[in-house]
Amino acid sequence: MTPASPAAKRTIDFRNHHHLLLEWYASHRRDLPWRRTRSPYRILISEIMLQQTQVARVTLYYRDWLRLFPSFRALAAASKRDVLQAWSGLGYNSRALRLQSLARIVADQQRGRLPADTILLQQLPGIGKYTAHALGCFAFGLSLPVVDVNARRILTRLFSKVTAADEMLDEKCAWEIAASILPRDAAYDWNQALMDLGAGTCTAVNPVCDACPFTDRCSSSHLPVLRLRSVRTPRKEPSFHGVPRRIVRGNILKILHAQSREVAELRSSLSVRLRRHELLAVLSAMQRDGLIEVRKLRGRILVSIASS
Numbered sequence: 001m002t003p004a005s006p007a008a009k010r011t012i013d014f015r016n017h018h019h020l021l022l023e024w025y026a027s028h029r030r031d032l033p034w035r036r037t038r039s040p041y042r043i044l045i046s047e048i049m050l051q052q053t054q055v056a057r058v059t060l061y062y063r064d065w066l067r068l069f070p071s072f073r074a075l076a077a078a079s080k081r082d083v084l085q086a087w088s089g090l091g092y093n094s095r096a097l098r099l100q101s102l103a104r105i106v107a108d109q110q111r112g113r114l115p116a117d118t119i120l121l122q123q124l125p126g127i128g129k130y131t132a133h134a135l136g137c138f139a140f141g142l143s144l145p146v147v148d149v150n151a152r153r154i155l156t157r158l159f160s161k162v163t164a165a166d167e168m169l170d171e172k173c174a175w176e177i178a179a180s181i182l183p184r185d186a187a188y189d190w191n192q193a194l195m196d197l198g199a200g201t202c203t204a205v206n207p208v209c210d211a212c213p214f215t216d217r218c219s220s221s222h223l224p225v226l227r228l229r230s231v232r233t234p235r236k237e238p239s240f241h242g243v244p245r246r247i248v249r250g251n252i253l254k255i256l257h258a259q260s261r262e263v264a265e266l267r268s269s270l271s272v273r274l275r276r277h278e279l280l281a282v283l284s285a286m287q288r289d290g291l292i293e294v295r296k297l298r299g300r301i302l303v304s305i306a307s308s
């Protein structure tokens with residue numbers, strides 16, 4: 001992404017415009033299950049699931065997960081196998097194991113409660129600045145900015161005339177602006193509204209400026225360049241014979257959920273043909289990530305889902 005001009009002012013008096021987005025949100029808000037709770041555990045689960053998975057897919061898994069693991073303690077006590085099984089289909093399975101490591105720390109050392117402090121939150125596995133602020137604002141009611149990719153895109157366009165649809169303020173600048181314009185008494189609705197606006201109106205390409213509450217206030221409103229898809233070459237994903245590595249890993253876990261397999265059996269069950277050395281390399285990385293166990297038995301290599 002091209003960094004937008006840092007000329008955008010970082011201290012902005014936006015008080016007269018807060019009502020535009022907040023009124024829009026009152027009639028356009030998405031009804032999402034994690035917006036009906038203030039439970040730090042439930043909000044954390046949604047945030048981790050949403051990190052690399054789309055909203056529609058997460059809504060399919062969210063309730064089942066909470067039924068199986070209703071608290072940090074329940075998640076901490078579960079077997080890895082059950083955790084990975086429940087996560088199966090959401091992708092990027094290491095997130096599930098990091099979540100369980102976090103649950104074990106919270107259950108063992110923090111009496112089953114998350115700290116209401118963004119610095120302490122960021123010391124837990126899998127929690128970066130975005131997730132810490134999302135928890136701070138959505139679960140603990142703190143007046144904090146929350147800058148995901150949608151919010152960053154909107155802030156970029158609002159305060160600078162962009163020259164490409166994928167132009168983005170640098171991250172530090174985006175957080176500073178977000179903090180500067182945050183309505184302190186309506187932080188929750190404001191942050192959720194930015195996410196909704198970015199998801200359906202100020203989209204990456206072809207934003208619907210006519211339907212946007214900021215249309216008369218935005219520096220990039222109706223710019224023709226926003227209708228053009230970037231010609232940037234997408235970052236190449238590691239893959240085998242055209243199939244992304246993460247898909248291969250998901251395929252391996254799915255097979256192993258049914259039963260442990262010997263390497264040759266596993267190889268022939270995969271939907272993509274891997275050479276033996278390629279499969280061994282994938283298995284070795286998955287073992288390092290704690291997803292599977294590999295053991296030798298009478299000259300055979302047996303692979304199974306991590307159990308404890």
Ligand code: SF4
Nearest residue numbers: 202207209212218221
């Ligand atoms: S006016 Fe258009 S470019 Fe500006 S924030 Fe709204 S949708 Fe995005």
